[in-house]
Structure formats: structure tokens, C-alpha cells
Amino acid sequence: MIKFKLSNYFLIVKTICFLLIFNSSNVFGEKNKNFENAIINALENSSKIKSAKYLYESKKKLVGNAYSNSDWTSSFTSSYSNNNKLYDHEGSYLNEETNSNTLSISKNIFDSGVTKSSVSIAKNNVKIEKNNFLLIKQQLILETVNTYLNLYKYNKILQLRKTNVDKFSLHVAASKLKLKAGAITPTTVAQAESRLARAEYQLILAKSERENYKNEFLSIVGNDFEIENLSLPKDDLRLPKNLNQAISLALINNPLILNSKINKNTALLKQNKQIFLNKPTLDIDFNYKSSESSSTSSSNDFSSYGTVLKFKTPLFYKQSEKHLILSLNDEYNSHLQDEKEVIRKVKLNVSSAFNDYKNSFLNTIAVLKEIKAAKLALQGVKKEEEFGIRTLLDVLDNEVDVIDAEVNLLKSKSNEVLKKFNLKLAIGTLRISDVVKDFKIKYPEKDIFEIPSIIQFSN
Numbered sequence: 035m036i037k038f039k040l041s042n043y044f045l046i047v048k049t050i051c052f053l054l055i056f057n058s059s060n061v062f063g064e065k066n067k068n069f070e071n072a073i074i075n076a077l078e079n080s081s082k083i084k085s086a087k088y089l090y091e092s093k094k095k096l097v098g099n100a101y102s103n104s105d106w107t108s109s110f111t112s113s114y115s116n117n118n119k120l121y122d123h124e125g126s127y128l129n130e131e132t133n134s135n136t137l138s139i140s141k142n143i144f145d146s147g148v149t150k151s152s153v154s155i156a157k158n159n160v161k162i163e164k165n166n167f168l169l170i171k172q173q174l175i176l177e178t179v180n181t182y183l184n185l186y187k188y189n190k191i192l193q194l195r196k197t198n199v200d201k202f203s204l205h206v207a208a209s210k211l212k213l214k215a216g217a218i219t220p221t222t223v224a225q226a227e228s229r230l231a232r233a234e235y236q237l238i239l240a241k242s243e244r245e246n247y248k249n250e251f252l253s254i255v256g257n258d259f260e261i262e263n264l265s266l267p268k269d270d271l272r273l274p275k276n277l278n279q280a281i282s283l284a285l286i287n288n289p290l291i292l293n294s295k296i297n298k299n300t301a302l303l304k305q306n307k308q309i310f311l312n313k314p315t316l317d318i319d320f321n322y323k324s325s326e327s328s329s330t331s332s333s334n335d336f337s338s339y340g341t342v343l344k345f346k347t348p349l350f351y352k353q354s355e356k357h358l359i360l361s362l363n364d365e366y367n368s369h370l371q372d373e374k375e376v377i378r379k380v381k382l383n384v385s386s387a388f389n390d391y392k393n394s395f396l397n398t399i400a401v402l403k404e405i406k407a408a409k410l411a412l413q414g415v416k417k418e419e420e421f422g423i424r425t426l427l428d429v430l431d432n433e434v435d436v437i438d439a440e441v442n443l444l445k446s447k448s449n450e451v452l453k454k455f456n457l458k459l460a461i462g463t464l465r466i467s468d469v470v471k472d473f474k475i476k477y478p479e480k481d482i483f484e485i486p487s488i489i490q491f492s493n
Contacts, residue, residue, distance in 0.1 A: 068260065068263060068264055068265065069264075069265070069267035069469070070470045071255075071259070072178055072182050072251075072255050073175060073178055073179075073469045073470055074470055075255040075256050076177075076178040076254045076255050077171070077475050078475060078476055079254070079255065079256050080174055082170055082174070083171060083174060083475065084477060084478060086163075086166060086167045086170045087475075087477055089163055089166075089167075090163045090164055090166075090167045093156070093163040094160050096156050096159065096160075097153065097156040097157055097160060099156070100152040100156035101149060101152075101153060102152075103148050103149045103152060104141065104145060104149040105141070106141045107139070107140050109136075109137075109138050110135070110136070110137050110138075111134075111136040112133070112134070112135045112136075113133070113134045114131070114134075115132045116129070116131050117129075117130045117131075118130070129328070131328040132326070132328075133325070133327075134323070134324070134325040134326075135323070135325075136321060136322070136323045138319060138320070139321075140317060140318065140320070141318055142315060143316050143317065144314075144315060144316040145310070146313030147306070147307075147310040147313070148307055148310045148311055151303050151304075151310060154303050155300055155304065155307070158296050158299060158303070159300070161292070162293050162297070162300075165293050166289070166293070168289055169289040169290070171466065172289075172458075172459050172462075172464040172465075173459070174254075175455070175459075175466065175468075176456060176464070179267075179455045180452060181247060181250050181251040182251060182264065183266075183451060184251070184448075185244070185247045185248055185251045185261060186264040186448065187445060188240060188247050189261075189262070189264055192237075192240045192244050194437055194440055194441060195437075196237060197437075198236070198437045199230070199234055199237050202229055202430065203230060205226055205429070206223070206226045206230050209222060209226045209426055210223055218425075222425065222427065225427050226427065226430060229427070229430045229434070233434075266447060266448065266451065267451055269451055269454055269455075269468075269469075270468075271455070271458055273391070273457060273458070277384075277388050280387075280388045281381055283461045283462075283463060284380050284381070284384045284460065285377070285380075287461060287462035288380050288460075288461065289462055290379075290380060291373075291376055291380055291462075292462075294372055294376040295373060297369045297372070297373075298366065298369040298373050300369075301368075305359060305362035305366055308359050309359060312348050312355060313347070314345065315345070315346050315347070317343070317344040318342070318343055318344075319342040319343075321339065321340060321341075321342065322337075323339070324338075325337075380460070383460045384457075384461060386460075387453070387456050387457040387460040387461075388460075390456065390457075391453040391454060394453045395450060397446050398446040398447060401446045402443065404439045404442065405436070405440060405443055408432065408436045408439045411432050411435070412429070412432040412433060412435070415428050415432045416429055
């Protein structure tokens with residue numbers, strides 16, 4: 035009987051725990067919904083994202099173009115000539131018409147590595163554009179997070195400022211009643227009105243700030259976005275545990291570092307390509323020719339087909355080629371130094387971002403202590419004011435301290451979230467999936483442009 039009761043007890047406890055976890059996850063899910071929608075809207079509305087996507091696609095198509103040096107080429111040539119000839123300077127001119135046709139298909143079958151270098155350069159350009167595309171998406175996510183948090187903060191701050199003005203208005207009205215009763219002096223009333231005027235100024239300032247942040251946020255996510263029920267997002271970002279780990283991840287993932295390495299490699303490929311252009315080449319040409327003439331002699335009429343192998347090699351570098359190759363070598367050395375500078379800057383940026391991220395939590399802890407102390411002080415001052423030990427002005431000053439501490443807490447908690455995203459951006463691991471799972475941006479429909487036919491005559 036006892037075992038049965040214990041098992042029932044544990045079952046009930048497990049059920050309650052499950053319901054609490056389930057409900058809490060639902061609450062967080064609802065709170066995060068408007069944040070996720072903001073990111074989705076920003077990504078789908080961004081013309082910069084779509085522009086980067088088109089540019090990325092254009093670079094991918096240029097890989098096929100890089101094979102042009104070893105691609106098959108074809109041509110058809112038809113010529114007609116009409117000549118009047120005088121033979122042996124005797125008699126009259128004889129008319130001769132000739133029609134010649136040539137069909138040719140040719141291909142470069144060996145170019146000493148020029149095509150291989152061209153393809154590698156084109157593929158590097160694709161990688162660079164892919165990294166640029168990723169960086170633009172990362173920057174847009176951070177920009178959206180920043181504007182979202184700013185608007186969220188000032189929605190709350192505006193409410194606090196309104197509450198502050200209402201409280202001070204009541205205090206001013208109460209002080210005027212006390213003045214009529216002779217309990218306080220006109221100076222105290224004037225000081226209370228001064229506190230009210232300051233609170234009203236802060237309210238106006240908060241309204242102005244909130245309006246600016248609202249306009250900035252809506253310009254990113256769209257004007258139809260609901261902005262009244264924003265909540266502090268609950269993030270689930272995977273972040274490094276220490277600075278060394280953060281820097282190691284940045285060296286592998288940061289798009290700026292990746293692009294600097296690719297640019298260095300591309301510069302070397304360009305130099306090698308220019309050298310290969312002065313190496314031997316071998317072409318093959320398949321052709322068919324026919325010629326018909328109106329002349330009585332049949333020597334001008336023929337048909338032929340055949341293959342031509344063409345080997346070509348320069349005997350020495352032109353002076354201009356030497357200067358170009360030396361210039362490309364200097365370009366490579368420049369990218370080599372640029373890579374070092376980019377790594378230095380990224381390391382510095384990651385160090386600062388990690389430090390800001392770590393200190394953001396300490397700042398929140400300090401602000402929580404500040405709020406607790408300010409509220410305790412306010413309670414004590416109110417009781418002392420009832421017994422005449424403190425004045426109304428002391429109460430007002432302490433209420434301002436509480437409001438200011440609550441404002442600082444809003445800013446600090448928002449800053450925590452922002453610094454997490456900023457660290458992910460600095461490392462280069464910020465992705466859409468960090469906020470919205472299984473989401474793909476909807477890009478415009480593919481262009482209906484068609485390549486015009488080669489055999490086409492203009493009107």
C-alpha cells in the first residue's frame with residue numbers, strides 16, 4: 035500500500051514538472067514569436083540581401099565562362115566575289131563569279147594551365163561573393179536585433195516615464211494642499227514642481243527617442259509590423275566559453291578573414307596565369323571548304339575537308355609582359371600583408387566583443403542590486419516622511435532613483451542580448467537558424483531573360 039502511494043506521488047510530481055516545463059516553453063515561444071517575425075520580415079524585405087544574391091549567382095555563372103579558352107568554337111563563312119578579267123590583254127573582259135563556303139570547328143587542346151588558372155580564379159570569386167552574401171545577412175540580423183531591442187526598451191521606458199509624471203503630478207497636487215494647510219512652505223512646492231518639470235522633459239525625450247527607433251525598426255521590417263507587444267527575446271545562442279576559443283573560431287569562420295585568404299590565393303593565380311599565357315599552346319581545327327566558280331577553267335572549283343594542328347610558342351617575354359607579371363607579384367605581396375592586418379583587426383574585434391559580452395552580465399547583476407537598494411531606500415524614506423523626519427522632496431528624489439534604476443535594468447538586459455549577437459557576428463558564426471529554425475529566404479522569381487539566337491538578322 036505504501037509503495038503504491040509513493041509511486042503515485044512520484045507520478046504526480048513528474049506530471050507537474052512536465053506541465054511546468056511545457057507551459058514555460060510555450061510562454062517563451064510566444065514571447066519569441068514577434069522577435070522571430072521581425073528577423074523574417076527584415077530578411078525578406080531587404081533589397082540589399084536580394085542584390086547580394088543576384089551578384090552571388092552571377093559569379094557562379096562566370097565559372098562556366100572561365101572555360102572559354104578551351105571551349106569549342108565554331109564558324110561558318112560564306113563569300114561571294116565578282117571579277118572581270120582581261121586575259122593576255124587581248125579581247126574583251128571576261129566575267130568570273132566565285133562562291134566560297136567554309137565550315138570550321140576548333141578547340142584548344144593544350145594551353146599550359148591557362149584554363150585551369152582561370153577556373154580557379156572564377157571559383158575563388160564565387161567563394162568571396164558567398165562570404166560577402168553571408169556577411170550581409172549577418173549584419174542585417176544584428177541591425178534588426180539592435181533596432182528591435184531599442185524599440186522594446188523605449189516602449190518600456192516610455193511607460194516608466196509616464197508613470198513617473200503621473201506620480202509627480204500627484205505629489206505636486208498633494209504639496210499644494212499641504213501648503214494651504216500651512217504644513218510646508220512655497221519653496222517646497224516649487225521644488226516639487228521642478229521635479230515634475232524634469233519628469234515631463236524626460237517623458238518628451240523618451241517619446242522622441244521611441245519615435246526615432248520606431249521609424250528605424252519599421253523601415254527594416256515593414257510598416258505593417260505590430261510594435262506594441264514587443265518582448266525581450268529569449269536567445270539560445272551557442273557561444274565560446276573563453277577568449278581563446280572565440281578567436282580560434284573566428285580564424286576559421288569570419289568572412290573577412292576567409293576573403294583575405296582567398297584574395298591572396300587569387301593574386302597568386304593571376305600571376306601564374308599571366309606566366310602560362312607565354313607558354314606553348316596546341317590547337318586543333320576541323321574544317322570543310324567548298325568553292326564554285328563560273329570560270330570555264332575548273333581549277334577554281336573544289337571541295338575539301340581536313341584537320342589542322344597548330345603549335346605555337348613565344349620565344350621570349352615581351353617587355354610589357356615582364357612588367358605585368360612583376361606588378362601581379364606586388365599585388366600578391368600586398369594581399370599577403372592585408373591578410374595579416376585583417377587577422378589583427380578581427381582578433382581585436384573578437385576580444386572587445388567577448389569582453390563586452392562577459393561584462394554585460396556583471397552590469398545586470400550590479401543594476402539589480404541598485405534597484406533593490408533604491409526600493410529599500412524609498413520605503414525607508416516614505417516611512418520617515420510620515421513621521422516628519424524626511425521631506426516630500428526626499429521621497430521624490432528616491433522615486434527618481436528607482437525609476438532610473440529600472441531604466442538601467444531595461445538597458446542592461448537588452449544589452450546582454452545584443453552583445454551575444456555581436457559576439458557571434460565578430461566570430462562569423464551568426465546564422466538565421468540561430469533565431470528562426472528551418473527558414474529560407476524567399477527570393478524573387480528567376481529572370482525570364484533568354485539568350486538571343488546567334489543566327490538572327492535585325493530589322
